[in-house]
Amino acid sequence: MARRPGGNTPHGDGGRRARPGRIGSDAATSAHRPKAEADPALPETDPSLVRMGEFGRAHGLNGEVRLKSYTGDPQAIAGYGALIGADGRRVELTDVRQAGGSAPDLLVVRVKGVADRTGAEALNRLALYLPRERLGNVADEDEFFTADLVGLSVVDTGGAVLGTVADVPNYGGGDLLEIKPALGGATALLPFTKAFVPELDIPNGRIVVDPPEDLFAPAGPRPPDEPV
Structure with a gap:
């Protein structure tokens, strides 16, 4: 879930x-x-x-x-x-x-x-x-099947298309949206919270997100360890 x-x-x-x-x-x-x-x-x-x-x-x-x-x-x-x-x-x-x-x-x-x-x-x-x-019915209006989210279009709060939902993984620290960028490149992970995902419009096939500016930015080099 x-x-x-x-x-x-x-x-x-x-x-x-x-x-x-x-x-x-x-x-x-x-x-x-x-x-x-x-x-x-x-x-x-x-x-x-x-x-x-x-x-x-x-x-x-x-x-x-x-x-x-x-x-x-x-x-x-x-x-x-x-x-x-x-x-x-x-x-x-x-x-x-x-x-x-x-x-x-x-x-x-x-x-x-x-x-x-x-x-x-x-x-x-x-x-x-x-x-x-x-599977039965979902418990309430705030519950969805993962299959209903995968493939939906992802747009920002201004309406710009960012990509599509590729997966909804959970690595033990909370659920995430894995977003495939519309312009190509590596996918990005966004916490599946109301703060980052303020609106889900499943009937119209889209999810509105409020992502950080560096959502699709490549990971930078790891800083060297500080001396002990």
């Missing part, structure tokens, strides 16, 4: 949040809900589907594969039962653990029916979805 707190810092109580689905105690019971049947005709842009994660490269030789999870509790992605691949296949996660030394949303998983590296490599870059109806 990616949350947009209130106040002037990346951390605070209340505010808006983006989530791919219910997590925590509800995730444990959601696995017992009816499973959705995969439909090969389902496009990746189907609004009835919520993006839950995406496979990365194979891990080892025995069928394990890396997975970036978009659930607030990353490992809760395994609690929703069968997921739907972007190609329509049915995907069941049978074992999930955090990838050592990595961001908390990067996992190593096993997939039912995949037992070797070749099968794991075939999953690379495959996005996983879940029918929106199986």
Whole structure:
């Protein structure tokens, strides 16, 4: 669950949040809900589907594969039962653990029916979805699904287009918007707070931000350590 707190810092109580689905105690019971049947005709842009994660490269030789999870509790992605691949296949996660030394949303998983590296490599870059109806309604007007934010246009308070939302990561210190600049170049991270993101206009496909002047400035050289 990616949350947009209130106040002037990346951390605070209340505010808006983006989530791919219910997590925590509800995730444990959601696995017992009816499973959705995969439909090969389902496009990746189907609004009835919520993006839950995406496979990365194979891990080892025995069928394990890396997975970036978009659930607030990353490992809760395994609690929703069968997921739907972007190609329509049915995907069941049978074992999930955090990838050592990595961001908390990067996992190593096993997939039912995949037992070797070749099968794991075939999953690379495959996005996983879940029918929106199986996630329930968002809790309040300040809560959103992550999938509803990714791809939105980002404009400043003057209306100038800055770029698009590429991701909504959380590295343990609060939720962030990863913004891909309209003019090209490296993405930039902006705290997902009301101070930096005063307006979300999802129906019209845009997010209004009040960014620092150096949002897309390249990181400068690290200053030398001071003598002890």
